[in-house]
Amino acid sequence: MNGTPDLAFARKILAAQPFSALLGTRLVAFGDGEATLELDNREDLRQQYGYVHGGVLAYVAENAMAFAAGTASGNRPLTAGFTIDYVRPADGTSLLARARVVRAGRGLAVCRCDVVCVGPDGGETVCAVAQGTISFAPAAAAGRS
Template identity: 65%
Template sequence: MELTLELAEKTLAAQPFSVLLGTRLIAFGAGGATLELDIRPDLQQQNGYLHGGVLGYAADNAITFAAGTALGPEVLTGGFTISYLRPAQGTVLRAAASVVHAGKRQATCTCELSTVDEDGATTLCAIAQGTVIALRR
């Protein structure tokens, strides 16, 4: 079964945590996926920066959606790493992931996490790499 944009949007809408955060799928297909969410005060840590856990969530989910373009809709994260480059500040978090390599049962993806400010300027704040595994039932 192929993972279409329509199915990907339904999958995102079926994730209660993604709904809680207000995550949007803004690009999908051809080995890539981009998610966005608004940066809100309740998602920040004590210094006013977006919490690292939110960045980790966004990387994990974007990587998994990107891998789904190569492996199909039934996938799970096998693992991922994230490097925080600078504090995340702005109005929107954007997680853009792409497939680097895909086999029959596993894909490796990278993800760039950037913030967008009020003027539309983007700032790279973290990078991630992950492995996604296809479920075969």
């Protein structure tokens, strides 16, 4: 891929991810070192206490950071590693994962992400904070799994 992808192209990439399609994830912003993913809070995404499962929060944070990194390179972003801190139980009607590139080089990007719960009134509460390192696969490796 040459150049930086646009929102329409990035949405096609998200739609091609079977797990993202299963969860119903939407890419609502993409460009200039930032990406935002949105996910409805559904009963089947909750744990036994009624909050969104931590694995779902980790997924949406990791994927948002990879998309943010994708705005910084024409190559395929692959997560090299990340950490997440759960700062509040996640509830509300939906989640927003807002990621941004902190620093990008030719081979790696460091990104941060805030995951917020959106309440019925539209108010937002931070429920998780993540930081990750995204590597860029060379074009020759794009066909490998």
